Amino acid sequence: MTELPDPRPRVCDGDDGTVRVVGVRCRACGYTSGLSRPRCPDCHGPVDEALFGPGGRVWSATVVRIPVPGRTPPWSLAYVDLDGGARVLAHVRGAGGTVADVGARVRVGGVGPDGDLEVEEMP
Amino acid sequence: MTAVVYGVGSSPYAKQPERSAADLVAEAVLEALTDADVTSVDAVYVGTVFGAPGVAQRSLHPLGIVDVPVLAIENACASGTSAFHEARAAILAGRYERVLVVGIETMTARFGGAIHPELTDAEGRQGLALPSLYAMAATRYLRDGAVTREQLALVSVKNHRHAIGNPRAHYSGEYTVEEVLGSRMIADPLTLLQCCPISDGAAAAVLGPRRGVSRDVPIRGSALRSGGLWDHRSSHVWGYQLVRDTAALAYEEAGIGPEDVDFFEVHDAFTIGEIVTTEALGLAEAGGGGALVESGHTSLGGAQPVNPSGGLLSRGHPLGCTGVAQVAEVVWQLRGEAGGRQVGGARVGVIETMGGGVSGIDGNGAVVAVLGG
Numbered sequence: 001m002t003e004l005p006d007p008r009p010r011v012c013d014g015d016d017g018t019v020r021v022v023g024v025r026c027r028a029c030g031y032t033s034g035l036s037r038p039r040c041p042d043c044h045g046p047v048d049e050a051l052f053g054p055g056g057r058v059w060s061a062t063v064v065r066i067p068v069p070g071r072t073p074p075w076s077l078a079y080v081d082l083d084g085g086a087r088v089l090a091h092v093r094g095a096g097g098t099v100a101d102v103g104a105r106v107r108v109g110g111v112g113p114d115g116d117l118e119v120e121e122m123p
Numbered sequence: 124m125t126a127v128v129y130g131v132g133s134s135p136y137a138k139q140p141e142r143s144a145a146d147l148v149a150e151a152v153l154e155a156l157t158d159a160d161v162t163s164v165d166a167v168y169v170g171t172v173f174g175a176p177g178v179a180q181r182s183l184h185p186l187g188i189v190d191v192p193v194l195a196i197e198n199a200c201a202s203g204t205s206a207f208h209e210a211r212a213a214i215l216a217g218r219y220e221r222v223l224v225v226g227i228e229t230m231t232a233r234f235g236g237a238i239h240p241e242l243t244d245a246e247g248r249q250g251l252a253l254p255s256l257y258a259m260a261a262t263r264y265l266r267d268g269a270v271t272r273e274q275l276a277l278v279s280v281k282n283h284r285h286a287i288g289n290p291r292a293h294y295s296g297e298y299t300v301e302e303v304l305g306s307r308m309i310a311d312p313l314t315l316l317q318c319c320p321i322s323d324g325a326a327a328a329v330l331g332p333r334r335g336v337s338r339d340v341p342i343r344g345s346a347l348r349s350g351g352l353w354d355h356r357s358s359h360v361w362g363y364q365l366v367r368d369t370a371a372l373a374y375e376e377a378g379i380g381p382e383d384v385d386f387f388e389v390h391d392a393f394t395i396g397e398i399v400t401t402e403a404l405g406l407a408e409a410g411g412g413g414a415l416v417e418s419g420h421t422s423l424g425g426a427q428p429v430n431p432s433g434g435l436l437s438r439g440h441p442l443g444c445t446g447v448a449q450v451a452e453v454v455w456q457l458r459g460e461a462g463g464r465q466v467g468g469a470r471v472g473v474i475e476t477m478g479g480g481v482s483g484i485d486g487n488g489a490v491v492a493v494l495g496g
Contacts, residue, residue, distance in 0.1 A: 005243075091249065
């Protein structure tokens with residue numbers, strides 16, 4: 001079976017060992033998104049590729065404890081507001097069944113083996 | 124012109140995989156046509172989400188409902204009310220005299236557990252199952268001190284109690300706050316009894332212009348919107364602004380405010396959903412929905428009951444059917460035909476349905492409608 005196009009966020013490894021999310025910034029109004037967009041969804045202006053993170057702050061979080069196809073529970077999810085301005089959904093690496101703290105600082109960890117965007121809690 | 128509801132009907136809402144969509148639709152439509160005292164319709168608007176291609180016509184032709192326009196509408200959990208909204212608009216535009224609205228969903232043969240996250244969606248592909256979308260809102264509300272775990276549980280206690288008076292409900296019962304909070308965790312902080320069941324069902328309504336029949340129920344306002352961008356600039360939880368803005372349009376058309384409404388049937392797929400929705404509908408300030416349910420204001424016998432049918436939590440949630448099930452409930456309430464769950468003195472009722480699953484926006488679609496008065 002042909003694989004579906006992957007709609008999840010993409011990342012870019014920096015020379016300094018950090019990882020950032022690849023999204024867009026509007027040339028006209030400055031709107032930012034952590035995902036590819038063909039034009040600014042806010043003002044309809046042209047967009048350029050932009051990088052977000054590596055740091056961010058947890059806006060909200062949960063742990064999913066029910067199975068869905070291809071996944072074994074639990075997995076820990078967070079909405080993260082990345083530095084530079086983009087809210088992305090990410091898996092919290094190594095969190096298992098623990099809910100991430102709202103307001104906690106995290107950093108982009110990369111894309112996991114299953115293609116999920118992952119963040120790490122800051123020590 | 125005013126469009127009115129002539130009649131309504133429904134199947135039971137239950138786990139009933141042995142029944143076909145056509146079988147469920149036949150039960151709902153025949154009851155609605157009899158209730159409306161009509162024998163034919165000029166068009167059919169159908170709400171369904173996971174219905175097989177052609178499920179509308181496949182379910183209607185055995186009843187001899189053929190030769191007329193049949194349109195299926197998918198708008199996630201708001202599919203049924205989107206069909207209702209568009210049917211009403213078609214009547215007001217003079218396109219049709221009698222329109223049949225049908226909501227159809229057969230889910231339990233398709234899903235063993237929760238609805239599968241949509242793999243073409245950026246967040247669905249990341250594993251954001253629907254309970255976790257609402258769980259995100261609940262976590263944020265708890266953190267902000269806008270609700271307590273006990274207040275969340277009280278929504279479940281209330282709606283399961285309301286459904287004891289509803290023989291069509293998926294299930295019902297007297298639960299304690301402790302039982303709700305102690306049930307299995309689904310997506311923190313939402314436990315099993317704070318999540319709607321997966322149900323099969325069909326519901327139907329017949330709409331038309333006023334015809335001088337006193338038991339017909341007028342539709343005084345109806346609004347449908349899809350969500351704006353929901354992103355790092357959004358301070359409200361997912362869905363709040365969409366429901367608030369859609370409600371404002373419906374209230375304006377009806378010429379009323381939330382204080383004029385006697386009862387509500389709203390989208391409580393998860394307990395936090397009812398809390399946020401009562402705030403968005405103007406029953407409480409933002410952050411006041413928890414205290415509202417705790418006060419008894421939204422219980423049967425309270426000043427403005429919310430979900431006297433049991434809501435999605437207890438009546439059940441066959442997705443595309445749900446909006447039409449809400450219409451049927453509001454019509455029965457306004458006619459005084461709601462039996463053991465009757466809201467005393469019900470003159471004006473409001474329906475709210477919220478569909479989600481597309482990430483990046485505040486909701487796929489919301490419908491708010493004002494009936495009666």
